[in-house]
Amino acid sequence: MxxxxxxxxxxxxxxxxxxxxxxADFMKPGKGRxxxxxxxxxxxxxxxxxxxxxxxxxxxEANIRAEEKQYxxxxxxxxxxxxxxxxxxxFIAEEQLGDKKSFLKDGDxxxxxxxxxxxxxxxxxxxxxxxxxxxxxxxxxxxxxAQNKQAVLETGYIINVPPFIKEDxxxxxxxxxxxxxERVTTKK
Amino acid sequence: xxxxxxxRLAHLxxxxxxxxxxxxxxxxxxxxxxxxxxxxxxxxxxxxxEQHITPLASEDWFLSTSPELHMKRVxxxxxxxxxxxxxxFRKGEQGRGHNPEFTMLEWYRSRANYQQMIHDTExxxxxxxxxxQFGHHIQYQNxxxxxxxxxPRVTVRNAFRYAAGWDPLAEPDxxxxxxxLVTKVIPSFPPCRPIVLLDYPAVLASLACLKPSEPVxxxxxxxxxxxxxxxxxxxELRDQRExxxxxxxxxxxxxxxxxxxxxxxxxxxxxxxxxxxxxGIALGIDRLVMLFCDAGSIDEVxxxxxxxx
Numbered sequence: 112m113x114x115x116x117x118x119x120x121x122x123x124x125x126x127x128x129x130x131x132x133x134x135a136d137f138m139k140p141g142k143g144r145x146x147x148x149x150x151x152x153x154x155x156x157x158x159x160x161x162x163x164x165x166x167x168x169x170x171x172e173a174n175i176r177a178e179e180k181q182y183x184x185x186x187x188x189x190x191x192x193x194x195x196x197x198x199x200x201x202f203i204a205e206e207q208l209g210d211k212k213s214f215l216k217d218g219d220x221x222x223x224x225x226x227x228x229x230x231x232x233x234x235x236x237x238x239x240x241x242x243x244x245x246x247x248x249x250x251x252x253x254x255x256x257a258q259n260k261q262a263v264l265e266t267g268y269i270i271n272v273p274p275f276i277k278e279d280x281x282x283x284x285x286x287x288x289x290x291x292x293e294r295v296t297t298k299k
Numbered sequence: 300x301x302x303x304x305x306x307r308l309a310h311l312x313x314x315x316x317x318x319x320x321x322x323x324x325x326x327x328x329x330x331x332x333x334x335x336x337x338x339x340x341x342x343x344x345x346x347x348x349e350q351h352i353t354p355l356a357s358e359d360w361f362l363s364t365s366p367e368l369h370m371k372r373v374x375x376x377x378x379x380x381x382x383x384x385x386x387x388f389r390k391g392e393q394g395r396g397h398n399p400e401f402t403m404l405e406w407y408r409s410r411a412n413y414q415q416m417i418h419d420t421e422x423x424x425x426x427x428x429x430x431x432q433f434g435h436h437i438q439y440q441n442x443x444x445x446x447x448x449x450x451p452r453v454t455v456r457n458a459f460r461y462a463a464g465w466d467p468l469a470e471p472d473x474x475x476x477x478x479x480l481v482t483k484v485i486p487s488f489p490p491c492r493p494i495v496l497l498d499y500p501a502v503l504a505s506l507a508c509l510k511p512s513e514p515v516x517x518x519x520x521x522x523x524x525x526x527x528x529x530x531x532x533x534x535e536l537r538d539q540r541e542x543x544x545x546x547x548x549x550x551x552x553x554x555x556x557x558x559x560x561x562x563x564x565x566x567x568x569x570x571x572x573x574x575x576x577x578x579g580i581a582l583g584i585d586r587l588v589m590l591f592c593d594a595g596s597i598d599e600v601x602x603x604x605x606x607x608x
Contacts, residue, residue, distance in 0.1 A: 115391050137394025141521075141531050141581075142505055143477035144351050145391070165478055166351065167556060 112172050114147050114164045122154070122173040125162070129154040129173040129226050139166075154224070154231055155207065173226055177234065180223040182215050190215065192223055192230060201230040213268035214239045214286045235286045240295050241265055242281050249274035304607070314592040314600050317431065321588055322384065324430040325404065328423055334380040334406060339369035341386055345564040347506065348549040350556070351477075353390035355399070362388035365581060366405050367506065368567040371535065374407050375573035382406035384584065395596045396527060398604050402584040407535075411578035413507070413518045416532035417495050420522055420580060421448050424493075424587070431591060439525035439593055442490045450493040450522075458496055462487035468515050471502045485526060493524040506542070507533035522582075524590055530582035539571045 117123065121132045130151035139145040145166035152159060154175070164170065180192040180201070189202040190212065201223065205212060214235050215221070224232040246262035262272045262282075270284065272291050283292040326336065341363045346354045354361040366385040373381055387403045408415060428437060428446055435447050456468050463479040488494045497520035501509055504517030518534035536542055543563065550561045588600040598604045 137392070137397060138481045139351070139392060139394075139397060140477055140480050141528060141583075142349065142351060142503065143480065144474060146478055146481045148482075163478065163482060165474065 112170060114168045114170055115145070115166060117147065117149070117164075117170065122175040123149075123151070124171040124173040124226075125151075129175060129231065130160065133159070154226070157209075175224060175226050175231075177222045178225050179220060180230075180233075182217060182219045182221060182233075184217055192221075192233075195220060201225070201228070203230045203233065207231070208233065210289065211235050211286070213264075213266050213289065214241070214284065216241060216266055237286055238283055238292065239286055240281050240283055241268070243272070243276060243278050246272065246276055246278055248277070308602065311599065311602065314588070314594060315602070317592055318588045318600060320431060321427060321584070321591060324427050325384075325423065325584075328426050329380075329382045329406065332380070334382045335378060337370065337373055337378075337381045337383050339363075339366045339373070339383065339385065341388075343369070345562055345566070347564060347567075348546050348553060348561040349505065350549050350552045353557075353559075355388045355390050364389055365403065367579065367581070368564055370405060370407055370579070371574055372567060372570040374409060374575060374577055375570040379409040379575070380407070393605060396586060396589075398585070398597050398601060400605065401597075401601075404582045404584045404587075405579065407577055407579040409575040409577045411576075412534040413497070413520045413532040413578050413580075416578040416580040417497075417520050417522065420530050420532070420582065421450055421493075424524075427587075427591065433591070437591065437593075439590055440595055442525065444490070444525055445492055450495055452495045452497055454498045455496055455500065456498065458484050458487070467500045471500050473500075473502055476500070476503065485523060485528070488523055488526070490525060493522060496521045496523065504536070504545070505533070506536050506545075508536040508538070527586045527590060528583070529586055529590070530580050532578060532580040535574065535577050535579050537571060537574045537576065539568055542571055543568060 117132060117135060119132055119135050123130045123132065130153055132149055133152050134150040136148040137145065138148065147164045149162050150159065151162060178194060180194050183191045183193050188205045190205060190208055191200055191202050193200045211233055222234040223230045241264040243262045244265050247260060249260060258274060259271045260274055261269055262276055263269055270291055276294060281295040283295050285292050342357050342360050343363060344360045346361045346364045347368055352364050354364050365387055366383050370381060370383060383405050385403050385405060386400060388400050390399060392399050425446055425448060435445060437444050437446065456466055459465060459467050463483040467476050498516045499519040501515050501517050504519060507517045507519040510516040510518055520532045521528060522530040546563050553559050553561055585597050585600055589597060592600055594600050
């Protein structure tokens with residue numbers, strides 16, 4: 112497509128790598144060629160890139176769409192997802208998933224960003240509920256002084272929690288910060 | 300949405316008050332110097348063919364990209380000093396310093412050249428700064444700008460040698476010129492002073508005449524303040540054959556690059572033979588208002604930008 116049709120949040124493909132347009136700055140000498148200065152975010156690794164284009168240049172639009180998929184299981188270094196619609200499976204490398212892997216549990220339905228037929232990213236809900244699989248029992252005095260302690264969640268993520276949290280409790284976690292929000296249910 | 304518009308428009312009012320004052324003082328400035336305010340059509344059958352300015356169509360005609368051709372026809376009829384505030388339309392130009400519909404302040408002086416037009420511009424802006432109670436210093440985007448006259452002049456050759464490492468007069472390359480101007484040369488200008496960039500390569504002359512003593516140079520100058528390209532001045536080309544040649548070249552380039560067909564502006568060319576020796580300049584009023592309102596974006600000085608109409 113023509114560079115003039117690129118706006119903020121357009122998705123481009125440069126040398127096979129998909130980018131999101133974070134900022135598009137239009138500059139033009141009165142009598143001269145239009146210059147487009149783009150701030151781009153690499154959709155594979157999140158890195159930033161600044162590129163300058165001029166009027167008349169063509170760029171490839173990245174065919175990117177979000178699809179609802181269920182996280183099935185982890186196989187070696189790959190996380191396997193399945194479309195809830197077509198049952199097609201796709202995978203994302205653990206490395207590419209980054210911190211998001213801490214908040215994905217088997218059976219979760221998430222939005223997976225697809226570049227053509229390739230999964231490149233997932234959108235995790237802002238809040239997720241995860242079960243505590245391991246934490247130390249707090250003594251009475253710890254409870255009074257309200258010292259936080261560590262707990263291991265079912266995804267393997269280690270989180271700071273208040274002393275009253277016990278194993279098998281289900282916690283609400285803020286995925287933006289990776290922090291504890293509240294206890295949802297407690298072991299009967 | 301309606302709420303957001305209500306808040307935005309209310310918030311713009313101080314800038315629009317200042318905008319109105321700038322119009323008022325500008326009119327007084329020109330009237331005091333014997334200029335006649337004119338109005339030329341905004342919708343027209345022919346515009347100057349310019350490779351990097353795309354006109355908007357209006358039925359079989361165009362919306363004005365610049366009042367230049369009509370104003371020169373007025374000069375050719377013997378009017379010697381004229382000015383105009385004119386709405387201009389340029390397709391696809393939208394950004395912090397651009398809106399597809401904008402206002403140009405354009406003025407012409409007979410028996411004058413590009414240097415005298417720059418002198419007028421210096422006088423106008425210093426007068427406006429005084430009338431608006433700024434004195435010789437304004438603040439623009441956290442930078443003090445000293446408007447004391449005269450403003451520094453730098454030739455295109457020296458500015459490009461310094462900031463981009465090449466000489467656009469020795470090796471003309473219009474494409475590289477535009478990119479380096481925006482990404483290297485303008486950012487190299489000291490922000491504390493206005494700057495006049497002058498003597499453009501002949502290939503970028505457009506409607507300016509060439510320097511008789513140095514024909515690789517066009518008598519064209521531009522004024523920059525606070526990184527804003529404010530005004531573009533010419534010693535106006537009066538040679539009809541040369542003008543036809545340049546228009547044909549532009550039409551050929553436009554056809555080749557975009558497939559658009561443009562016509563030669565005939566009425567203008569017929570009048571050109573009567574054009575007196577003169578200088579002309581076009582100044583982007585919206586950007587001048589941005590400067591005096593310390594606005595970083597054109598939508599802070601314009602009620603309805605194209606995305607809000």
